[in-house]
Amino acid sequence: MNFDSRRIVIITFITTIGVIYGFRLFYMQVIDDTWTLEAQRIAEKRHQITPPRGVIFDRNGKMVVSNETYYNLMMQESEITNLDTAAFAKLIGWTPKEVRARFIEIREGEGTYYNKNQDRTTSNYQSVRAYPFLKELTLDEIANIAPHLDKFPGFREEPTSMRKYPYKSGANILGYIAEVNKEDIVDTAYHNYYRSGDNMGRAGIERYYEQTLRGQKGVKYIVTSALNNALESFAGGKYDTTALQSPAMKLGLDIELQAYGEKLMQNKKGCIVAVEPSTGEVLSMISAPSYDPNLLVGKRNIKQNYPALLLDEGRPLFPRPLASEYPPGSIFKLVQSLIALQEGVIDVNTGFPCNKSLVGCHNHGYPSDIMKAVQFSCNPYYYQAVRKIIQQGKKKTAFADAEVGLNIWAEYMYSFGLGQKLPSDITGQRPGRIPDSKYYDKWYGHHQWAFSTIRSVSIGQGEVTMTPLQMANLAAIIANKGWFYTPHFVKSVGNSGTLPEFRKKNYTMVDAKYYPPIIEGMRRVVNESGGTAIMARNSEIITCGKTGTVQNPHGQDHSVFIAFAPLNNPKIAIAVFIENAGFGGTWSAPTASLMIEKYLNRAVKDLAKEKRIMDAHLSGL
Amino acid sequence: MRKKNDITQDIDWPLLVCYLVLVTMGLTTVYSTAFNSEHSSLFDMAMPYGKQVMWIGVSLFLGLLVFLIDSSIYRKFALPIYGVTLALLVIVLFMPAINGAHAWLGFGGFGIQPAEFAKIGTALLLSSYLSTVSMHLQTMKTVLISNTIILVPVVLIMLQPDAGTVVVFTSFLFVLYREGLSYDPLILKITNAFPGIRFKQTWLGTHFIPIMFYVVFLCIVTLLISKTTFGLFIPGLHIPGLVGVIIAIAALGGIVYWLLSRMSSKREKKRAFIVVIIGFLLSTFMSLSVSFLFNGLAPHQKSRIELVLGMVEDKDGEDYNRFRAMAAVGSGGFAGKGYKGASLSSVRANHVPESETDFIFSPFAEEWGFIGSVILIAVYLFMLFRILLIAERQRNRYYRIYAYSVGMILFYHFAINIGMNIGFVPVIGIPLPFFSYGGSSMMSFSILLFVLLKLDSQRRDMLY
Known part of the structure; x- marks a missing residue:
């Protein structure tokens, strides 16, 4: 028997194996990229380098937000040898039990994954990775620990950067940062930017300018060994990027004015908003009661202080200047005057009798012109003037007429930035309310209402509301005689100059020529006897202002005052709103005058006035 | 006219070149895989590549010895050689276990694995035996004796235990099949x-x-x-x-x-x-x-x-080794990551265990990509075909059977080792011939091949 043909079997077998292996390699190496991705998963690590956040200066170059180095005490289990738990606990001032609990906490904090095939759950925790055992230690705290760490292999210090607020003021403007949560990490709006442990702005400037202030993360790709040692940079560092800190940010804020305002507003509820009329930059924005922004620095502080701030009945976390919608009271008469003049339903010399049967008023002289009407803040005058705006006699019935008139009136109001959120660079604004015909139709029905129904809006009560920011903006508009830049906080980032969105002038629908009589009225309010705000008078500075006393069905009336100064070339426009403080001229007007003096002269002379305001307890409860 | 004493004249040069190519490729791969910048010399004896250079030197010296000895010795002394390898297999069982197996026989600082050499003894004796009973291949006695020759070392190796080498011994079944048993x-x-x-x-x-x-x-x-x-x-x-x-x-x-x-x-x-x-x-x-x-x-x-x-799939658990090796091979891509560029399978990276020995194909494939892998496979296939060609051109059955044994042993190692790296074969710890780091395998495969070259070079002398 000849078996030579059997060599064919063997050769075929060898050839087949060779060919199959060739195809398999072609598939694995050229076609299928599963293995390349797996190799990346296994060996390539992407290290993110987070730059320190951008620092923030005020308008005078004072640093208002800086970074401070803190320290994390890192722990890497694989390097720990013979840990003397008792000695270590003593070093960090804990009990051994707490130390052991912390180890468990770190391990469990990493979560687990379920391996379906092996039917077992494995922890994500890796003993070869370093985890923060203690976080955010101050230099003093780490200085007590670090010298002894050589006795505890596996523990080391690592610097980390956190916020610092040297002035302890402006918390409601600056906001705070906090560690991202699981939702932020997966939120598609953030494009996977955040990793566990990253911080993000949670309120104020920190939140609005998050994308600027966070800078640009650097990425370093490294090849690691199975023991997680870094071997080399991947591809010679070709794909690495450097971490870039945001350029310094400059605010329009005057931090000293802010701090002063917060001091004036202590033991009161309310707001002060000061704006530079020529630029729209917010000089200060006080929300009282306030809090020290350093209370919300770092995880430990936030955990400890945030709940208390949140539950405080003074609601310090609530951004009053942006979100409190108050009826404006008498300051609203300023806008009413301007609209009436522009609409031609009155002229400068129109007088109305102070007919108290129409609406209540106080005793004052005859408002024979618009200046006197502003000066005396005469309620019946505005009742009659606004009736002329609303009921212009363009339609047959009073109802249809009021509908047309109110909508014209509302358009004017919108042009003053009222009834809407100003496109400012801060979050948390409320729009306030300027009622139009649709609004009243909803309440009373179509053509079921006329001026007499809605008369209280004529004196800034009733349905109309404004935020203090809008009030300050109103003062700025009058100071500018008819235009405003959107009030904003950031002056420049690096050398950007004013941000493009704040370079556009917004004009009101009232011509500049109608402003001077109103301004004259406001001058008299402060500077002439019979004015309602003589307590805001200052011998060196001519301030123009308007008081308001907002009727409050729930308690004491609110005290409101808006002003700008000086009369010629106004440098500051201000709104002060103090809740439950009563008459506008008594509390808000002197407060505003102190702010104006402080800003213009950098110091206040009338210390008695200052003391009176600072010492006052006006929470009204 | 042929000179009888000229040993170079009848050497099968293609096969020898194949051998040298594979040894060189293997050494360069060991060098790149185990490279340590503090011991960068190829001849640094503290490093695997330094030792490998030594083993290659020793192997070439043994090859020269094989050539100097008259070829009839291998046939005459087949039984004693087989006996010596069996004796070593018995002795090694009394040596201390390393990694759970009594596989290493120590000589000073170095150790050898008798199981590697048992293949040579078995191949020689099987060839010698089967060539004497050419007319009686279908008898009970032949079946029993030839299978006993194979089974005795298999049983001894199983006792170590070394499953990989046991599997390799089944390659002799192909030889028996070819001879018509x-x-x-x-x-x-x-x-x-x-x-x-x-x-x-x-x-x-x-x-x-x-x-x-x-x-x-x-x-x-x-x-x-x-x-x-x-x-x-x-x-x-x-x-x-x-x-x-x-x-x-x-x-x-x-x-x-x-x-x-x-x-x-x-x-x-x-x-x-x-x-x-x-x-x-x-x-x-x-x-x-x-x-x-x-x-x-x-x-x-x-x-x-x-x-x-x-x-089932368990890439980070039970299947760690094989899966890491596959990731290394697959990530090599078409042209590879470049020499010394094995980011997964280098010894420093350590993602692929045993990457300089049993899993050496993975750093090679990672560094040289599909092109390199295919060339390597082609070189092996060429070598195997060359051995089968040598086998079939022998007029003497003894030579042919021996050549088949060598061919099938090499084929087994090749197929199992690479198959393991590309996910076709379970993890069976056997080296890639002439390529993997290791003295015993380098020496035993070299002897196996040089004996073949020697026998083949004298194929015409059988007529005298």
């Missing part, structure tokens, strides 16, 4: 013991290699689908996979019978029917027992089989 004497003894059965021969004994393929194929199919169910698109119907296998075997039997009956006479038809029935019964029996035995396996053995068959 039949297991019929053994099988007929069993079948003819049944009353009424009078077989003169069985396919089982004669065509044992193709049948082995069929058996392996059937086992894999059984394991793959025995745990599944299928419903033939009828909702609610769940036919166990095992039933499906049996139906498939029956269908296959039907086709075979139909083909056979068309080609044969009436009397042979009856025989074909019996063959098919027996085949069906044996296949079914085997399928059932494989399924049954599999469920009786120890969990770690079971999971290893399941991993290779792709029935």
Whole structure:
């Protein structure tokens, strides 16, 4: 028997194996990229380098937000040898039990994954990775620990950067940062930017300018060994990027004015908003009661202080200047005057009798012109003037007429930035309310209402509301005689100059020529006897202002005052709103005058006035 | 005119060049894989590459010795050589275990693995024995003696234990098959013991290699689908996979019978029917027992089989080694990551364990990509074909059988080692010939090959 043909079997077998292996390699190496991705998963690590956040200066170059180095005490289990738990606990001032609990906490904090095939759950925790055992230690705290760490292999210090607020003021403007949560990490709006442990702005400037202030993360790709040692940079560092800190940010804020305002507003509820009329930059924005922004620095502080701030009945976390919608009271008469003049339903010399049967008023002289009407803040005058705006006699019935008139009136109001959120660079604004015909139709029905129904809006009560920011903006508009830049906080980032969105002038629908009589009225309010705000008078500075006393069905009336100064070339426009403080001229007007003096002269002379305001307890409860 | 003393004249240069190419490729790969910048010299004896250089030197020296010794010695002293290797296998069992196996025989700082050398002894003795009994290959005595020659070292190696080398010894079955040995004497003894059965021969004994393929194929199919169910698109119907296998075997039997009956006479038809029935019964029996035995396996053995068959995936656990090696190979891409660029499988990265020995293909494939891998496979295939060509050109059976033994041993190592790196074969720790780092394998494969070259160079002398 000849078996030579059997060599064919063997050769075929060898050839087949060779060919199959060739195809398999072609598939694995050229076609299928599963293995390349797996190799990346296994060996390539992407290290993110987070730059320190951008620092923030005020308008005078004072640093208002800086970074401070803190320290994390890192722990890497694989390097720990013979840990003397008792000695270590003593070093960090804990009990051994707490130390052991912390180890468990770190391990469990990493979560687990379920391996379906092996039917077992494995922890994500890796003993070869370093985890923060203690976080955010101050230099003093780490200085007590670090010298002894050589006795505890596996523990080391690592610097980390956190916020610092040297002035302890402006918390409601600056906001705070906090560690991202699981939702932020997966939120598609953030494009996977955040990793566990990253911080993000949670309120104020920190939140609005998050994308600027966070800078640009650097990425370093490294090849690691199975023991997680870094071997080399991947591809010679070709794909690495450097971490870039945001350029310094400059605010329009005057931090000293802010701090002063917060001091004036202590033991009161309310707001002060000061704006530079020529630029729209917010000089200060006080929300009282306030809090020290350093209370919300770092995880430990936030955990400890945030709940208390949140539950405080003074609601310090609530951004009053942006979100409190108050009826404006008498300051609203300023806008009413301007609209009436522009609409031609009155002229400068129109007088109305102070007919108290129409609406209540106080005793004052005859408002024979618009200046006197502003000066005396005469309620019946505005009742009659606004009736002329609303009921212009363009339609047959009073109802249809009021509908047309109110909508014209509302358009004017919108042009003053009222009834809407100003496109400012801060979050948390409320729009306030300027009622139009649709609004009243909803309440009373179509053509079921006329001026007499809605008369209280004529004196800034009733349905109309404004935020203090809008009030300050109103003062700025009058100071500018008819235009405003959107009030904003950031002056420049690096050398950007004013941000493009704040370079556009917004004009009101009232011509500049109608402003001077109103301004004259406001001058008299402060500077002439019979004015309602003589307590805001200052011998060196001519301030123009308007008081308001907002009727409050729930308690004491609110005290409101808006002003700008000086009369010629106004440098500051201000709104002060103090809740439950009563008459506008008594509390808000002197407060505003102190702010104006402080800003213009950098110091206040009338210390008695200052003391009176600072010492006052006006929470009204 | 040929000069009798010129040993260079009849050397098969292509094979020798293949050998040198593989040794060089292997050494450069060991150098790049184990590279340590503090010991960058190729001859640094503290590093694997330094040692490998030494082993290559020793191997070449042994090769020279092999050439200087008269070739008839190997045949004359086949039994003593076999005896010495067996003795080493016995001695090694009394050595302390390293990694759970008594595989290493220490000489000072260095150790050798007798199991590697046992292949040489077995190949020599088997060739020597089978060439003397050329006319009696189908006798009971031949079957028993030739299989005993193989089985004795296998049993000793199993005791170490070293499963990889045991598997490699089955390569001798191919040699027996090629020479026409039949297991019929053994099988007929069993079948003819049944009353009424009078077989003169069985396919089982004669065509044992193709049948082995069929058996392996059937086992894999059984394991793959025995745990599944299928419903033939009828909702609610769940036919166990095992039933499906049996139906498939029956269908296959039907086709075979139909083909056979068309080609044969009436009397042979009856025989074909019996063959098919027996085949069906044996296949079914085997399928059932494989399924049954599999469920009786120890969990770690079971999971290893399941991993290779792709029935489960556990890339960071049980299948760590193989999966890491596959990731390294696959990530090499078309042109590779460049020399010393193995980011996964270098010893420094350590993601692929044993990357300088059993898994050396993975750093090579990672650094040289598809191009390099295919060239390596081509070199091996060329070498294997060259050995088979050398085998078939021998006029002397002794030479041919030895050449086949060398070829099949190398083929086994090649197929299993690379197959393991590309996910076709379970993790069986055997080296890639001439390539992997390691003294014993380098020396034993070199001797194996140089003996072949020596014998081949004297093929004409046999006429004298």
